[in-house]
Amino acid sequence: MKKDQIRIHCSNGHLGFAPTKEESFWIGAKTKPDYYACDSGSDDIGPVPLGADKCASHPEWQKHDLELMLIAAREQKVPMIIGSAGDTGSDSRVDMYIEFIREIAKKHKMEKFKLGYFYSEVDKEYIRKKMMAGETIEGLDGRTNLMIDELNKTTRIVAVAGVHPFIKCLEMGADVIIGGRSSDAAVFASAAIFEGMPENNSYYGGKILECASFAAEPYGAKETIIGTITKDDVKVTAMAPFQRCTIASVAGHAMYERTNPYFEYFAGGMLDMTNCVYEQYDEKTCRITKAEYVPIEGKVKVKLEGSGKVGERYLGMAGIRDPYTIKNIDKVIQWAKDQVEERFAGKEYHLSYRVFGKNGVMGDLEPIKETKSHELLVVVEGVAPTDAVAEEVTLIGTRQIFYARLPEVKGTAGTAAFILDEVIKVSPAYEWTLNHVVSVDDPMELFKINMVTVGE
Amino acid sequence: MKTVKLIDLAKTIRSKNAGTDRITFDIIFREKGNYDLVRKSGALTKQSVATLYGIPESRIVDFVEFDPGLAIKFTINRLRPSGSYGEGDIFGCQQYPPLLDVEIRVK
Numbered sequence: 232m233k234k235d236q237i238r239i240h241c242s243n244g245h246l247g248f249a250p251t252k253e254e255s256f257w258i259g260a261k262t263k264p265d266y267y268a269c270d271s272g273s274d275d276i277g278p279v280p281l282g283a284d285k286c287a288s289h290p291e292w293q294k295h296d297l298e299l300m301l302i303a304a305r306e307q308k309v310p311m312i313i314g315s316a317g318d319t320g321s322d323s324r325v326d327m328y329i330e331f332i333r334e335i336a337k338k339h340k341m342e343k344f345k346l347g348y349f350y351s352e353v354d355k356e357y358i359r360k361k362m363m364a365g366e367t368i369e370g371l372d373g374r375t376n377l378m379i380d381e382l383n384k385t386t387r388i389v390a391v392a393g394v395h396p397f398i399k400c401l402e403m404g405a406d407v408i409i410g411g412r413s414s415d416a417a418v419f420a421s422a423a424i425f426e427g428m429p430e431n432n433s434y435y436g437g438k439i440l441e442c443a444s445f446a447a448e449p450y451g452a453k454e455t456i457i458g459t460i461t462k463d464d465v466k467v468t469a470m471a472p473f474q475r476c477t478i479a480s481v482a483g484h485a486m487y488e489r490t491n492p493y494f495e496y497f498a499g500g501m502l503d504m505t506n507c508v509y510e511q512y513d514e515k516t517c518r519i520t521k522a523e524y525v526p527i528e529g530k531v532k533v534k535l536e537g538s539g540k541v542g543e544r545y546l547g548m549a550g551i552r553d554p555y556t557i558k559n560i561d562k563v564i565q566w567a568k569d570q571v572e573e574r575f576a577g578k579e580y581h582l583s584y585r586v587f588g589k590n591g592v593m594g595d596l597e598p599i600k601e602t603k604s605h606e607l608l609v610v611v612e613g614v615a616p617t618d619a620v621a622e623e624v625t626l627i628g629t630r631q632i633f634y635a636r637l638p639e640v641k642g643t644a645g646t647a648a649f650i651l652d653e654v655i656k657v658s659p660a661y662e663w664t665l666n667h668v669v670s671v672d673d674p675m676e677l678f679k680i681n682m683v684t685v686g687e
Numbered sequence: 688m689k690t691v692k693l694i695d696l697a698k699t700i701r702s703k704n705a706g707t708d709r710i711t712f713d714i715i716f717r718e719k720g721n722y723d724l725v726r727k728s729g730a731l732t733k734q735s736v737a738t739l740y741g742i743p744e745s746r747i748v749d750f751v752e753f754d755p756g757l758a759i760k761f762t763i764n765r766l767r768p769s770g771s772y773g774e775g776d777i778f779g780c781q782q783y784p785p786l787l788d789v790e791i792r793v794k
Contacts, residue, residue: 277770583773
């Protein structure tokens with residue numbers, strides 16, 4: 232039973248990060264799409280969630296979004312696909328989403344269905360072995376190839392799945408798929424490829440669906456769009472009554488969050504959008520043709536994301552109103568830094584300052600050099616291997632702003648206003664240690680698939 | 688010679704992460720006329736953007752005109768990956784404002 236078109240419903244560009252809007256979700260569901268799919272992760276959220284193995288999204292929002300999709304998909308008996316479970320796609324996040332699916336199925340007394348899932352975490356030792364065998368773990372985006380000490384600093388690694396594990400789950404008859412870390416476009420492209428659509432339109436469809444209503448206008452997040460993929464074209468339609476998919480919104484989205492608007496790389500190939508043609512198909516639909524897919528020559532390369540712990544971390548905040556101090560804020564900060572260094576010389580710590588009202592947002596990229604604000608907020612960030620040192624570094628670094636004395640300052644009782652005279656323990660500091668690719672003989676070797684039955 | 692600010696010609700001016708190590712900037716126009724005007728003005732080039740942000744040109748890894756989207760797009764390397772300690776913009780989404788005031792020469 233070959234279909235001549237596949238319609239995929241996407242309700243959220245990062246499932247759970249903010250709740251899906253229900254009106255357009257159900258407008259889309261009424262059209263009876265062939266698949267419900269969403270990616271639930273991003274490396275946008277920084278290295279902390281992956282390193283610390285936690286979510287950036289609220290569990291109630293994640294459950295809310297999964298519940299909508301599961302109800303609609305099971306009612307229609309069509310597949311539901313989720314990639315990058317729980318923001319990072321680590322193993323624990325996949326397990327957490329499986330639990331959520333079980334809970335929702337139980338709550339709604341759903342009939343039995345097959346849940347396929349796969350893990351994406353990669354053991355450091357697997358990478359080490361490859362490196363020891365002389366294989367190169369190639370750096371992306373200008374990074375050098377992976378060195379052993381960067382690997383040693385890494386706490387957790389996930390491989391970014393392409394279409395392969397999703398297609399495998401579909402072949403095994405999965406009704407619902409929960410994926411570990413995934414390329415967002417692969418979540419959608421896999422369904423279209425599985426249904427026999429050509430790779431060029433499947434990947435372009437995935438690319439344009441992955442952020443849901445970000446491909447529509449006017450701006451409105453977490454609204455549903457539907458992508459229709461055929462042998463000849465991709466059509467993308469906004470479901471929210473106030474939104475349309477236009478040539479401008481779709482072409483504009485094609486370049487979103489990417490270095491180059493023409494090329495997009497996946498495990499196994501590259502989507503070339505150089506010759507894409509965009510047309511307004513109807514009021515709410517844009518049609519795209521002439522995307523090209525170029526399979527990789529040689530081995531498949533799979534992207535790796537890695538996060539490594541730097542240390543425990545505290546934040547301090549100090550407000551400044553004195554005009555002379557504002558003018559000389561750099562000297563004040565240097566003074567506070569010197570006090571910390573005096574105490575911790577030779578010890579490992581990091582102390583950094585961001586001065587809001589001066590260049591707190593842009594740092595060195597800020598072209599405005601003259602500070603015109605009448606008040607400043609100094610945010611102090613202290614990082615050290617132990618909690619105790621991190622706290623003390625941050626406390627000295629913050630409190631000494633209060634004690635800093637410049638000769639011309641009239642107010643001699645204190646140079647900083649505090650919301651609270653303490654420092655705040657926050658998540659440990661992590662750093663993105665891996666943004667690399669590993670070559671594999673079989674794209675499935677990094678992804679372990681399981682299948683279970685859920686429901687009554 | 689008359690000039691108009693970029694903010695008055697473009698529909699969208701934004702910055703955002705392109706992966707963990709880069710920030711990409713999009714300047715998108717509604718009308719082809721404005722897109723062509725800015726493109727041909729010479730006010731937005733690799734060099735002018737480097738000067739505006741006070742960075743060496745080598746940090747700008749891509750600078751393209753994207754006709755289907757009526758957009759000019761460039762991408763810079765971060766000095767350190769997003770979310771590293773000491774960094775101030777995890778999403779990279781508040782780095783565009785200096786572009787708003789770029790003066791474009793109009794006849």
